[in-house]
Amino acid sequence: MNMHPTTAGLLLAGILFVLGLISVLIRRNIIFMLLSVEIMLNAAGLAFVVASSHWGTADGQVMFMFILAMAAAEVSVGLALILQLYHQLRTLDSDEANRMHG
Amino acid sequence: MNSALIPAIPFLSACILMLGWKRINRTAVSVIACGSLALSALIAVVAAVQVAQHNGAPQMLQVWNWMQVAGFRAGIDFRLDALSVVFVLVITIVGFLIHVYATAYMHDDEDYSRFFACMNLFVGAMLVLVMADNLVLLYLGWEGVGLCSYLLIGFWYKDPANGYAARKAFIVTRVGDTAMAFALFLLYQHTGTLHIQGVLQAGAQLWAKGDPAVTMIALLLLGGAVGKSAQLPLQTWLPDAMAGPTPVSALIHAATMVTAGVYLIARTHTLFELAPAAQTATAVIGGMTLVIAGVSALVQTDIKRVLAYSTVSQIGYMFLALGCGAWSAAIFHFVTHAFFKALLFMSAGAVIVALHHEQDMFKMGGLKKLLPGVFWVFLIGSASLAALPFVTAGFYSKDQIIWLAWSAAGGGTGYWITALLGALLTGMYTFRMFFLVFYGEARTHVHHRPGARMMVPLYILAVLSTVAGFVELPHTLGHVTLFSHWLLPVLPAVQVVTESAALEWTSQAVSALLSFAGIGMAYMWVMKHPQGMREFLEMPAIVWLRGCWQRGWDFDEIYDALLVRPFVFLSQINSKDLVDKIYTGLARAMEWCHNMMARTQSGILRWYIMGVVLGAVAILSVLIWRLYEI
Amino acid sequence: MILLILLFILLGGALLSWIAASRSVLLSRWVALGALLADLVIILQIWIAHPAAGTQWIYSYRASWIPHFGISLHFSMDGLSLLMLVLTFFLGALAVLISWKEINTRVGFYHFNLLFVLAGITGVFLTMDLFLFYFFWEMMLIPMYFLIGIWGHENREYAANKFFIFTQAGGLLMLLSILALYFIHAANANVYTFDYFDLLHTPMQQSTARWLMLGFLVAFLVKLPAVPFHTWLPDAHTEAPTAGSVILAGLLLKTGAYGILRFVIPLFPEASQYYANLCMLLGVIGILYGGMLAYAQTDLKRLIAYTSVSHMGFVLLGAFSFNELAYQGVVVQMIAHGISTGALFIIAGTLYERIHTRNILQMGGLWAGVPMMGSAAMIFVMASLGLPGLGNFVAEFLILIGSWQASRWLTVFATIGLVVATAYSLRIMQKVFFGSYTREEQLPDLNKRELLVVVSLVIVILLLGLYPQPVLNTSQKTEQKTAYVVR
């Protein structure tokens, strides 16, 4: 079978995205959840790259740059918060963080 | 002189007494109350004379526009013609006498002025009723007297039983009134007016004899009359109405108000003539009532209840007469009945007071010696009620009815026999009462004798209930027709089909004999063989029958079971208003939704993510799937 | 302009009495009373000046408000509004008087709310712009909500919420209808306006008209109230303070009736014809159902509340039997019911002040102690059972004789309602004033202030019953008034 490269790329991105999604769902450790989200973001980035190669424009790459930057920022803030949370809960289990509900 | 004053004066004094409350002292109250009636009685006489001078031409006067809407007009308008004059005279004169009597009777009651306020109010309303020129105003008087009767029956409000009796009276009559209201609606629908004369004329042109519409109307009017006049099937309230003070019973539940039905039918006689069916119904109802009530009167122990049942039965006579088309006869009987029944009630009242408010006849007796004055007047009254021949007014009026029940166009043998049976019964219960009260040995001692203020009215009424008969004598003896002639401009003369002196003689003879027979039986029963009678009465079947009759043929029980209890039951089960349950249910449902939703806000992050993902999947699948659909 | 003044007197009075309360409670009472009396005087003068106003528009005022939507401050007064306003200011003044001793907490705020409700009601009776109508319609709710919710009896919050939510639900449906009408008219005439007189005779399909009419109708049936939308009323009436009950029964319910007469029938004549029988049926059901419930109650105020359900049934019956007699009867009924039921609530309130219970099983034999109150109660009880010579009779008689022409059987049942009315009315007298006196304390009879209130009510109900002609002249049918000019 020979698939059109764009389709293949998008498919790959899609698979990555879904994998990330699944691991967000099944992981309880907040750090891993964060990582999985990063995977999803990068999947999106990949999709952009593929798309831009398909159209032969640079927009996709630029977007990917932005995504990288934003992901970095997010992780940094995220880790800070997780640290905070760990100080209070003494655990990284996200399910423990459920003081607010109803 | 302005005849509008006739009802106005009693109203005025009623207002004064009501506002005056406890500030006016008793003498003043009595003076105002009686004086006002005396005044309006005088004016009534004057008015009567005027009417007579214009040989029966009615006096009309419009006071003010009550309501006038788009062609419909009802004014505060009065009309004094021969018929209403008769009623007005009876009401004012008898009313005046009763008031005088009452000043003594109620002397040591703490609500003295309230009593007389209501009495005056009643007289005023009654006068409006009989003087009204249109049916709406008549309805006002009609309900007004109902109100006063309610107020006065329940006058001694501390005892719930009285309150019950009063409510019963009001509600039962109200049932009749609604029938009358329908009649009004129908009349307006067909004739476009409620002005009595207008209605009568329009009706005469509008309907052929026996037209269903007019029959319906007449029947409905009859319904109203039946309610007020305590005829079958709405008679049940009157005996209980005796809970009121005796003057009230005399005035309202004997002399005047209960005859309003008679007045109504006489007033609208044109319609009844157009509706033979309705007229027959009137006669039948009258006949049945007079027998049933007579039987009940036979077995009562309470003296006032006897009189009450006898009133019902006498009004039955009037209805019978009306049904037979003997209009003037009915009115004549009304007049005499007003006199002797008022007399009986008040003398009974005198007895009751004398015996310290003892009403049970079996605890009375031997009063012939102790209360001679009362004895004589009571005797006259009883005689007149039992229609002893020749000397009593009752004889002439009742005899006329009995004869016409046979001979009149609308009459028949059946009616005649009923009427005779009634005569027999009347004689029996009247003198049973009479003997029980005044003969035998005294069972309760008399603690004070009635004073002049009580006795004088009694004497006057005694005279009246003797002489009043002589204004109308049958063909056979004297043939005086002052009364029917006087009524001629309003009420047509009765068509007599079997014009025969011989037959009339027989009829009179039979009726006279029967009343004597009745008296005789009463005598045997009470005086001669009380022992045997008592044994006879103790027989179980008889006991049951007696009980049933005493309870007025158990009509109350039937109505309770059929109407009252179901209504109360229904209203009780729904007292919390089931409709509201719908809304509370709705609120519950909302709360349930809240709880369900609140569960989803578990506070656990992954749960939220799950939510997002599910949403995403849902949206994606919907969109894409739909896309392939198209 | 005078109409605006009527409104502003109330609003100004509201603010003033709130402010005044901080200085002296008495002052604030007087301010409120003064404002209402001033309005009363003005309106009475207008009435005297236009004794037979029924047929034309007396005053109009119009100013643009939200031109973007074609919304204008448009007030007009005809006979109907005139009568309603007389009633409003009269009962309003009495309401102030009756709460003179009853209300002692937050008097200023109380009077603020009281006058604010009245202002809202006045607006409802005057406005000729549908948006403005809805505006006032909602505006009455909040102060009424506070009146019940703050100064009410034990269960006040429940009652207040229920009242608020019911009316709001109805109102929103009406809003939908108003807007739909607005757009339909715009589509036809290409003019965007909420003006009553422009929206009259808007041509539309039958089905549409029926739907829109239902939208209005529901709102008004809730207010009226008609079975099955009535259940807010007993709670609200029972829990409200006396003045609140008086205003609820006397005025708020009337806004529903007024709405039907002013908006539903003129705006959707065909649809109203179509639904007439249904509405009359609802009315009759209301008469009987309300009567039965009233008979079953033991809480005096609740009992009276259900009697108003029964009485307003007559209004519904009359309004939809489409003839002059019934129409006039409805108008008189609105007034008579306002007076008689208001009076009964006042008596219930005065009783409550004395014996601190509303349960009629704990009363009885009070006549001996308070004869004046008793006789007043007697008069109004008789009024409520429709005794001739008192206002309600005139109303009910006209309604019935009118509806008889429209539907015979419904009228028969409505008339049977009068018997039921007799039953429950007499029950009041029996349980409260007759029977033997069981309580030990000695009750004071009506004092001067209460006497003033009650007597004025008695006089009015008697006048209404014996000489209703002025009212009838003023309230002739208001539908032929097509020839209309803004003055």
Next chain:
Amino acid sequence: MSFDDFLSLGPLITLSAAAVISMLLVAIRRNHRITYAFSLLAYLMAMTAIIPAMLFIPHTIPPLLVIDEFSLFNTGLILVSGFIILLLSYNYFEEREERKEEYYLLLLLATTGAMVLVISRHFMSLFLGLEILSISLYGLIAYLRARERSDEAGIKYLILAALSSAFLLFGMALVYAFTGHMDFNGIGDALRQTGHLPVTVMAGFAMMLIGVGFKLGIVPFHMWAPDVYEGAPLPVAAFIATISKGGMLVVLIRFYQDIHGNEYTMLWWVLAIIAVASMFAGNWLALRQENIKRILAYSSIAHMGYILVAFLSGVQTGLEAISFYLVAYFITSIGAFGVLIVMSSSVQDAETVEDYRGMFWRYPWVAVVFTAMLLSLAGIPLTAGFIGKFYIVMAGVNAHMWFLLFMLVINSVIGLYYYIRIIAMMFKLPDTGAGSVIKPALPVAGNITLMLLTALLLGLGIYPTAMMQLIQQMMKMIV
């Protein structure tokens, strides 16, 4: 970049510059007052910068940005709301946190992000704006480190926001992959040419919708809202409720317009379902909720549902309605949060309904304000909320969306219940129960702000014409 570009971007530039400078300020010397004053100044300057920007409208800065009346209007709205929130913030943080200065920095940044959103006409600017907004929000939400609920909220928001922007991005990628354009018009035209809507693009829109929906907090992406509102500092909650949602909504409108969204019935249906679901979910959740912060969160969910109804009407009245409703809604929710702020003490926020028992008799003025705000949320006359809701219903009727309207009516009735529940609590006579233990701060600035807001609220409720005309002629441009 030409001069008039510069001018028309004035507000944005001012604010971002302000952010940088305030960072430096903090670096130089920590002083709450100075930073506060400076950021106030920054907002004022940004607002004034709108005036010259008006000269050039409509002005596009290809490919990323467009400054037309719509975006300027919303910029102004955002700036004003930000300014008001700032006014309310000072005391709140003064009492609670030792390091307050960065708060202002973050607030400025977040506002900048929102402003970028409202002027963006391109995926890239959209994304940038969104992320500037989000990331500064992470910081803001978790700002009060002392409170554990605060950073729990932060974490939740962070993860979910990242997740949703992943969806958004992927959606963008798909759209881009098919159309080859990232600017809205381009996409619109491309779709016009192809005529029908291919799977990938549809999937892309769906995924973008998830990203957008998350920020708007509509069902089923609403679950974060209550927790975040509860955990975040009150001013931040106000910010989230108003500015971030508003900004996102503006982008949505613009995007929808450019791609002619209302031509795709399926999209319409999905949004309709979401709208109904949001209304019901929001109101049901709030029905018996005891925590006022959460109530406000839920009610905001419901309100987004209402707004969607107007959005779906697809008529011009609808867009006007949204703008007006946004204004009313901004005023109202900021006002409500403002009340919470002034009523809160340094130890504890006044957040349970019970805290407000009998408040009217102790702090009548604040209670009246709160009542006004709640009534406006419930849409009762004399308040802006009423006119707003009226406007929305009008749009709905105009578009004959009877079903949605009935849903709206039902929900307004349900909503009424919990609003008047709070009001009733405030008007309870104090003797009926022990008053709240909270000693409110009642700062002067706060009170003045509230007065201002109430004035606005009533003003818009009684005489909305001016605002309407403004909105109306602004809408002419974009439709």
